[in-house]
Amino acid sequence: MLLLDAIFIGLLEASPLVLAAMGFTLIFYLNGFMNIAFAETITFGAYLAILFNVVLGLHFYMAIVPSMLFSGAMSVAVYLAIFRPALNRGVGPTEMIILSVGVSFMLRYGLILAVGPENLFLNEPRIAYMQFLGMGATNLQLIALVLVFAMAGLLYWIIYNTGLGEQMRGLANNHELAMASGINPHRTSVAIWFIAGCAGGLSGVFSGVFAQVTPYMGWNVILITMLVTIVAGIGSVRGALVAAVVAGILTAFITLVSKPLYSEVVLLLAFIGVLTFRGARAA
Amino acid sequence: MDYLIFSLSLMLVYIGLAQLLHVQFGLLGIPNFGVVGFWGIGLYGTGVLFVEFSFPLLLAIIVASGLSAVLAYGLSVLVLQRSGQAILAATLAFAAIVSTLVITEKQLTNGVQGLGTIGFPFGDLANRNAIFLGILAGVVGILIWASARLRDSRLGRVMLAIRDNEELAASLGKDTSTTKRMTFAVTCGLMGLLGGLSAPLHQFLVPYLLAPSLTFAVWIALVLGGKAHNLGAMMGVFATFGLFDIVVETYAPVPPDYALLVPNFKLFCYGVLLVLIIMFRPTGILGEEGPKVRTTAPPARLPNAALGEE
Numbered sequence: 001m002l003l004l005d006a007i008f009i010g011l012l013e014a015s016p017l018v019l020a021a022m023g024f025t026l027i028f029y030l031n032g033f034m035n036i037a038f039a040e041t042i043t044f045g046a047y048l049a050i051l052f053n054v055v056l057g058l059h060f061y062m063a064i065v066p067s068m069l070f071s072g073a074m075s076v077a078v079y080l081a082i083f084r085p086a087l088n089r090g091v092g093p094t095e096m097i098i099l100s101v102g103v104s105f106m107l108r109y110g111l112i113l114a115v116g117p118e119n120l121f122l123n124e125p126r127i128a129y130m131q132f133l134g135m136g137a138t139n140l141q142l143i144a145l146v147l148v149f150a151m152a153g154l155l156y157w158i159i160y161n162t163g164l165g166e167q168m169r170g171l172a173n174n175h176e177l178a179m180a181s182g183i184n185p186h187r188t189s190v191a192i193w194f195i196a197g198c199a200g201g202l203s204g205v206f207s208g209v210f211a212q213v214t215p216y217m218g219w220n221v222i223l224i225t226m227l228v229t230i231v232a233g234i235g236s237v238r239g240a241l242v243a244a245v246v247a248g249i250l251t252a253f254i255t256l257v258s259k260p261l262y263s264e265v266v267l268l269l270a271f272i273g274v275l276t277f278r279g280a281r282a283a
Numbered sequence: 284m285d286y287l288i289f290s291l292s293l294m295l296v297y298i299g300l301a302q303l304l305h306v307q308f309g310l311l312g313i314p315n316f317g318v319v320g321f322w323g324i325g326l327y328g329t330g331v332l333f334v335e336f337s338f339p340l341l342l343a344i345i346v347a348s349g350l351s352a353v354l355a356y357g358l359s360v361l362v363l364q365r366s367g368q369a370i371l372a373a374t375l376a377f378a379a380i381v382s383t384l385v386i387t388e389k390q391l392t393n394g395v396q397g398l399g400t401i402g403f404p405f406g407d408l409a410n411r412n413a414i415f416l417g418i419l420a421g422v423v424g425i426l427i428w429a430s431a432r433l434r435d436s437r438l439g440r441v442m443l444a445i446r447d448n449e450e451l452a453a454s455l456g457k458d459t460s461t462t463k464r465m466t467f468a469v470t471c472g473l474m475g476l477l478g479g480l481s482a483p484l485h486q487f488l489v490p491y492l493l494a495p496s497l498t499f500a501v502w503i504a505l506v507l508g509g510k511a512h513n514l515g516a517m518m519g520v521f522a523t524f525g526l527f528d529i530v531v532e533t534y535a536p537v538p539p540d541y542a543l544l545v546p547n548f549k550l551f552c553y554g555v556l557l558v559l560i561i562m563f564r565p566t567g568i569l570g571e572e573g574p575k576v577r578t579t580a581p582p583a584r585l586p587n588a589a590l591g592e593e
Contacts (some may be wrong), residue, residue, distance in 0.1 A: 033368075095561055097314075097371065101503075107556060113548060268383075271372075276362055
């Protein structure tokens with residue numbers, strides 16, 4: 001019963017993490033560096049939801065779609081303005097990470113300077129408490145869960161079953177060969193950064209509605225997202241999905257049997273252990 | 284005056300950390316994103332030993348730095364032979380573990396309520412904080428001098444070879460993994476030493492001090508100043524911490540309404556500076572020093588040329 005509880009709570013809590021990890025993985029796979037500024041895509045998703053839901057007064061479910069699309073657009077803008085020129089200049093993978101830290105600081109503190117550091121709340125739709133196989137959840141959590149896994153399925157389909165996904169995998173594995181086969185790297189990259197931005201923004205909207213919207217919300221989940229992605233194997237969207245779900249369930253399980261703060265320690269130690277024994281492909 | 288001495292002492296700690304990071308990343312190529320973790324073990328180790336177990340301050344600092352070095356060695360055995368990105372994530376996770384444990388282990392660290400107080404050594408002297416500033420300056424000076432000497436030593440050349448091509452260095456018979464582990468452990472231990480020396484500066488320790496922002500501040504300073512230049516760390520800290528935290532906060536006339544925005548504006552500027560420097564001058568302000576080649580030695584004369592002269 002404890003295990004079943006853990007799986008259920010874990011799935012509910014992992015749903016934003018699943019999206020964040022999949023979006024992060026896409027960029028990692030395509031461009032070969034960890035984009036710390038992805039944290040800000042998540043945060044901006046939540047703030048865009050505040051804009052559409054609270055400021056402009058749209059219904060929460062209606063606000064999801066424009067927030068997601070604008071996050072994608074922002075992700076593309078950052079790519080075109082900063083990351084693409086840097087990649088063209090031949091900046092190495094570690095320097096790219098430092099660059100993305102810079103971008104992240106710029107966006108986060110720019111946001112604080114623009115809208116202030118206060119925590120904000122979304123206007124939630126009517127909450128109904130439901131019983132589901134003997135376990136309680138709100139309608140919002142269940143809808144989020146369904147939407148997240150629908151998005152995850154869509155992403156999975158795009159990566160493994162469409163021409164765009166094939167082009168992306170081609171570019172990631174052998175850039176020159178892909179270009180010689182007539183793949184336009186520019187168009188594919190823009191599309192991937194847009195999709196990754198949508199996933200990150202949606203993740204932000206859901207973590208915002210479950211708790212609150214703060215300028216640090218993306219930053220707080222980026223470490224766990226990074227670790228999930230590395231453990232999953234670089235560029236494996238399938239692996240990111242599985243690892244994020246496992247991480248969510250593990251956290252829920254440890255939280256149920258001990259203090260919540262220890263779950264973080266155990267999870268991080270488990271990640272270091274996995275890194276040691278499994279390693280990661282040198283980028 | 285006391286506040287200025289405190290700021291200058293803190294600046295010296297930053298310079299020391301950036302200098303050690305210069306050895307780890309600039310010379311050896313290890314992306315250590317857990318700086319605050321190793322520094323924090325020194326800081327909290329010293330605090331716990333001094334307050335809870337009444338160790339003398341010097342002994343507490345030495346034991347805490349040793350602990351930091353031992354843990355760094357353990358971590359290096361686990362992940363140092365992995366890719367750079369894996370090392371980066373593992374060290375970041377290590378720092379997160381340290382800061383979480385400081386909150387959970389209340390019986391030792393007093394949790395979020397804070398641990399204190401740790402006084403300056405030579406408590407009976409009036410200008411003890413100035414003396415401590417002098418001690419810090421001495422320690423940081425030795426670090427800068429030692430890393431300059433290191434660069435021109437045999438070990439330094441092995442380190443540069445590992446950074447540029449580890450397989451090649453290994454194929455020439457250099458024990459690359461031992462070099463990496465030992466250097467990482469020693470430099471992390473020294474980060475712990477700086478943490479121990481920071482304990483009397485902060486006097487009252489709270490878990491907030493272990494936030495990852497310290498790691499990023501040190502990284503930004505190093506990248507800005509020049510990661511592979513021996514004085515890059517100092518230069519970078521002057522341009523970030525020195526400029527914003529000392530000059531702007533002390534002397535700039537900021538209207539009180541905007542005073543709360545200053546730290547956010549500072550971090551925004553750090554971000555912009557970091558982006559500009561990586562895009563337009565990736566080696567940092569000072570660039571990279573070429574290795575010192577001894578050119579004064581006379582060229583060897585060939586024996587048959589010598590014969591021909593006769």
